[in-house]
Amino acid sequence: MIVRHLQEAEKSDRRIVSxxxxxxxxxxxxxxxxxxxxxxxxxxxxxxxxxYQNHLESVYCISGEGSVTAESDGVEHEIKAGSIYILDQNDKHNLRAKTEMKMACVFNPPLHGKEVHNAEGAYELDAEEVKDDK
Known part of the structure; x- marks a missing residue:
């Protein structure tokens, strides 16, 4: 079993700021x-x-307000607490935050830990790993 606490992880190498x-x-x-x-x-x-050319992602909004627009159809979707959006086609998209938004995100394949967006707005597959205790 793995148990982690958000408040502790925020003080470690698991927190990435961009x-x-x-x-x-x-x-x-x-x-x-x-x-x-x-x-x-x-x-x-x-x-x-x-x-995300290399990953599929599901995003659940915990708090805040904003919007997401898939570039393929240009439709803007309101995002607020309780909304989920799923990038099941490696969708090119724009995410806009009207207020600060807190999101729970799942990536497949999994991230190594140190990823930040490249010039295309994607994560690379072979990023540096976070090394810490389980």
């Missing part, structure tokens, strides 16, 4: 579960252009 967002990676590839699980904060006013 432009417009930060993510605390609670479950990673080296945990051997086949997916990774993160709590991600999207900062108020952020406008992120993302395209």
């Amino acid at each position: 432009e417009g967002w930060e993510s605390t990676r609670l479950l990673l590839k080296n945990d051997n579960m086949g997916f990774s699980f993160h709590i991600t904060t999207i900062y108020e006013g952020a406008n992120l252009h993302l395209h």
Whole structure:
């Protein structure tokens, strides 16, 4: 069994801060579960252009308000507490935060832990691993 606490993970190498967002990676590839699980904060006013070419992602909004737009159809979807969006087609999308948004994110394949977005808004498959106690 693996037990982790968000408040402790936020004070470790599991917390990654980047432009417009930060993510605390609670479950990673080296945990051997086949997916990774993160709590991600999207900062108020952020406008992120993302395209997870190497990963599928499900995102559940815990708090805050914003929108997500798939570039394929241009339809803007309101995101608020209780909403989930699923990027099941490696969708190129824009995520906008009207207020600070707290999100629970699942990635398949799992992230190693140190990933940040590349120029295309994707995570690389061979990123550096977070090394810490289980």
